[in-house]
Amino acid sequence: MSARDDILNALRARRGGTISAPTPDFSVVTERPWNAAEKLDRFQRMIESVHGEVHRVDEETWVDILADLLKTRGVRNLLAPLKHTIGTALRESDNPDLPELLSYDQSIEHWQPSLFNEVDAGITSTRGAIAETGSLILWPSADEPRLMSLVPPIHIAVLEADQIFATFQEALGLQHWSRGMPTNALLVSGPSKTADIEQTLAYGVHGPKELIVLVLEG
Amino acid sequence: MTEAATHLSDVRQFHPRAHAALDNPQIRANFRKAMDGLMDKRRNAFAEWDLETLRTLGANVRQQALANLPDLLEQLEKKLTTNGIQVHWARSGDEACEVIRDICVARNAKRVIKGKSMVSEEMELNHYLEEQGIEALESDLGEYIVQLAEETPSHIIMPAIHKNTGEISDLLHEKTGTDRSHDVNYLTASARQQLREKFMQADVGISGVNFAVAETGTLCLVENEGNGRMTTTVPPCHIAVTGIEKVVGTLDDAAALLALLTRSATGQHITTYFNMISRPRQPEEFDGPEAVHLVLVDNGRSSIYQDDQLLDTLRCIRCGACMNHCPVYTRIGGHAYGTTYPGPIGKILMPHLLGLDATRDLPSASSLCGACGEVCPVRIPIPDLLVRLRRESVDGDRVHESRVRGHGLKRSTWEALAWKGWQWLHVRPTLYRLGTAMGARLRRLQPTTAGAWTRYRTSPRLAPRTLHQQLRERQTGSTGAIPARQRGASQ
Ligand code: SF4
Numbered sequence: 001m002s003a004r005d006d007i008l009n010a011l012r013a014r015r016g017g018t019i020s021a022p023t024p025d026f027s028v029v030t031e032r033p034w035n036a037a038e039k040l041d042r043f044q045r046m047i048e049s050v051h052g053e054v055h056r057v058d059e060e061t062w063v064d065i066l067a068d069l070l071k072t073r074g075v076r077n078l079l080a081p082l083k084h085t086i087g088t089a090l091r092e093s094d095n096p097d098l099p100e101l102l103s104y105d106q107s108i109e110h111w112q113p114s115l116f117n118e119v120d121a122g123i124t125s126t127r128g129a130i131a132e133t134g135s136l137i138l139w140p141s142a143d144e145p146r147l148m149s150l151v152p153p154i155h156i157a158v159l160e161a162d163q164i165f166a167t168f169q170e171a172l173g174l175q176h177w178s179r180g181m182p183t184n185a186l187l188v189s190g191p192s193k194t195a196d197i198e199q200t201l202a203y204g205v206h207g208p209k210e211l212i213v214l215v216l217e218g
Numbered sequence: 219m220t221e222a223a224t225h226l227s228d229v230r231q232f233h234p235r236a237h238a239a240l241d242n243p244q245i246r247a248n249f250r251k252a253m254d255g256l257m258d259k260r261r262n263a264f265a266e267w268d269l270e271t272l273r274t275l276g277a278n279v280r281q282q283a284l285a286n287l288p289d290l291l292e293q294l295e296k297k298l299t300t301n302g303i304q305v306h307w308a309r310s311g312d313e314a315c316e317v318i319r320d321i322c323v324a325r326n327a328k329r330v331i332k333g334k335s336m337v338s339e340e341m342e343l344n345h346y347l348e349e350q351g352i353e354a355l356e357s358d359l360g361e362y363i364v365q366l367a368e369e370t371p372s373h374i375i376m377p378a379i380h381k382n383t384g385e386i387s388d389l390l391h392e393k394t395g396t397d398r399s400h401d402v403n404y405l406t407a408s409a410r411q412q413l414r415e416k417f418m419q420a421d422v423g424i425s426g427v428n429f430a431v432a433e434t435g436t437l438c439l440v441e442n443e444g445n446g447r448m449t450t451t452v453p454p455c456h457i458a459v460t461g462i463e464k465v466v467g468t469l470d471d472a473a474a475l476l477a478l479l480t481r482s483a484t485g486q487h488i489t490t491y492f493n494m495i496s497r498p499r500q501p502e503e504f505d506g507p508e509a510v511h512l513v514l515v516d517n518g519r520s521s522i523y524q525d526d527q528l529l530d531t532l533r534c535i536r537c538g539a540c541m542n543h544c545p546v547y548t549r550i551g552g553h554a555y556g557t558t559y560p561g562p563i564g565k566i567l568m569p570h571l572l573g574l575d576a577t578r579d580l581p582s583a584s585s586l587c588g589a590c591g592e593v594c595p596v597r598i599p600i601p602d603l604l605v606r607l608r609r610e611s612v613d614g615d616r617v618h619e620s621r622v623r624g625h626g627l628k629r630s631t632w633e634a635l636a637w638k639g640w641q642w643l644h645v646r647p648t649l650y651r652l653g654t655a656m657g658a659r660l661r662r663l664q665p666t667t668a669g670a671w672t673r674y675r676t677s678p679r680l681a682p683r684t685l686h687q688q689l690r691e692r693q694t695g696s697t698g699a700i701p702a703r704q705r706g707a708s709q
Contacts, residue, residue: 002307003307003308003309003313003516004307006309007291007307007309007462007514007516007520008288008291008292010516010520010521010523010524011287011288011291011462011520011523012288014523014524015524015525016524016525016526016529018285019281019284019285019526019529020285021278021281021282021284021285022278022281022282023278023282024275024278024279024282024471024474025271025274025275025278026275026470026474028267028268028271028272028275029272029275029473029474029477046487050486050490104504105504106504107504107505108452108504108505112418112452113418116414116418132487133487133488134487134488135488135492141503142502142503142504145503145504145505145506146447146451146505146506147451147452147505150444150447150448150451167473168473168476168477169470169473169474172469172470172473173470177434177469178433178434178468178469181434181435181436181494181496181497182496182497183495183496183497183498183499183500183503183506184451184493184494184495184496184497184506185436185494185496186447186491186492186493186494187488187491187492188490188491189487189488189489189490189491189492190490191490192442192443192444192490192491193442193443193490194359194360194406194442194443195376195442195484196358196359196360196363196376196377196378196443197359197363197378197383197386197402197405197406198248198381198382198383198386198402199251199252199255199376199379200383200402202402202403202405202406202407203403204406204407204410205359205406205409205410205443205444205445206357206410206413206414206443206444206445206447206448207443207444207447207448207490207491208444
């Protein structure tokens with residue numbers, strides 16, 4: 001018999017009979033009284049507590065604010081989506097302080113070493129955020145591939161303020177995740193970190209050292 | 219000697235290792251400091267929560283998943299297959315190693331990069347792959363350090379917790395040429411550089427799974443470093459390996475367990491990354507592995523599943539809180555146990571994986587203080603399970619048959635006979651009274667030492683008067699106390 005059948009048969013032929021299990025009551029993880037402003041405040045406080053950097057911006061100003069942030073950090077280039085409005089807005093901007101804009105328009109196999117060694121920053125959109133834990137929701141896509149938010153030392157994420165959910169459960173429900181998951185979905189809460197050396201925090205161990213969140217308000 | 223054999227002899231050496239650890243001030247200081255920190259962090263992380271209700275939710279979510287385990291596994295398999303992820307099953311750790319080898323061989327893979335996976339430690343996968351000529355490199359910083367040191371993890375969440383910065387700096391210097399430094403940022407950056415090269419060269423990435431969601435066919439990974447994301451995204455092939463009990467029904471279930479897992483483990487409200495994988499790379503996508511596999515490993519779990527009480531063991535979400543709060547673990551550290559999973563969870567799980575005979579000292583390496591059971595986010599009654607395993611070690615339950623492999627190993631004819639005599643005496647009131655009265659009379663003959671028992675304790679002394687005598691005196695009022703029966707009646 002195959003391993004599969006052996007295992008499933010052993011489980012089905014359980015000696016103890018059926019297992020009783022009370023129905024879980026999820027209210028303890030779902031009921032939160034926060035209004036929109038409270039959710040934004042909480043999101044900001046939580047993600048800042050884990051070394052995330054938050055800037056509240058609007059449609060008019062965000063490109064210039066970003067250009068400043070990148071300039072002070074000496075960022076030479078920025079990987080940006082081609083189709084998403086974030087990418088188009090950046091490409092249309094005439095702000096001279098913006099770094100060179102790169103695009104992820106070919107398979108990783110064709111440019112892995114330069115992605116790993118030469119890209120300073122990546123910018124992506126988000127699908128919203130979670131106030132309770134200070135988490136960004138990312139669904140990477142062909143326009144914003146998975147490594148865009150992982151490999152460059154700086155990740156900039158753009159979040160629309162009205163897309164902040166109270167809890168992960170709320171996001172799962174209101175965005176109907178169970179109807180169809182993407183290849184990869186992520187919650188990102190701060191930059192990459194480790195405490196594996198004597199519990200001392202160090203950032204950027206494998207992923208970005210810095211996470212900058214631009215919250216688009218209004 | 220094979221590694222499995224070394225492994226076994228290590229488990230049997232529990233007592234010498236525990237003593238050595240107790241005598242090592244460095245180990246004790248490292249663990250004490252780390253565990254104190256973790257306990258505080260956990261407490262703070264749950265400060266604004268109704269923790270008991272949350273733990274009940276965690277327990278019920280896990281229990282429900284176990285109640286439907288075979289159905290959920292089939293649903294998971296179906297969903298993953300539809301999504302393009304290949305599912306494999308393995309009865310034992312060895313079988314799982316072979317499955318993984320076959321996948322590697324079919325791809326002509328020589329270099330494997332690994333994200334953290336306790337199941338792969340349980341299978342001793344690295345060692346196996348190396349024997350097959352396949353390099354397996356750990357990428358979690360703690361695991362990487364432990365692997366360079368040719369050791370095993372001493373904690374399931376923080377594998378290198380037994381080492382301090384100086385030791386790690388020396389190790390990195392010797393093995394990788396990194397300059398000696400006490401600057402953790404520098405050491406971390408240097409490891410990042412080395413491992414990035416390895417990620418680019420790797421043919422296969424192997425990871426564990428924290429929750430496998432049946433409803434959507436999604437593999438969830440919890441991590442802080444990003445090495446899990448790298449492992450599951452950069453190499454052309456990703457193999458996830460997990461125990462069969464890790465499946466849950468819905469994304470909501472996974473989210474509820476996530477809330478408990480990270481707070482219980484490290485006191486974080488959430489880890490940096492919660493990585494959900496449902497598919498290999500799609501034709502229009504530019505990165506991600508072209509092939510994704512899931513290996514479902516039984517390795518003793520289906521036999522734990524048979525018993526209503528032992529079943530609770532399978533609720534575990536591997537948070538490590540029971541270790542962090544264990545007074546024994548904190549003092550002797552993770553290596554003394556000599557098992558993949560140390561601490562309280564190890565004591566209730568390893569006997570199933572290796573047999574009670576091989577793990578004979580583990581169930582009794584506990585003061586039954588109950589801390590582990592109190593902090594467990596899925597309410598596993600660890601102390602009760604320890605007592606159950608102790609009973610099975612001596613086949614001491616005449617009503618329920620022993621079920622754990624290697625049970626009865628500590629049963630001694632003399633001890634059994636002594637208890638038989640005890641039982642015989644206790645169902646014969648006259649003889650019993652006579653016996654205890656005699657004992658009280660002859661109490662001066664009682665020896666003052668009783669072997670190991672009195673090494674750290676004084677020997678208990680028989681009372682001058684038996685309980686029956688004392689009660690009788692009370693009831694007749696000869697000591698002036700109110701008779702118990704009257705007191706009850708006057709209320
Ligand atoms: S037994 Fe409970 S406390 Fe221990 S690791 Fe498992 S879930 Fe965590």
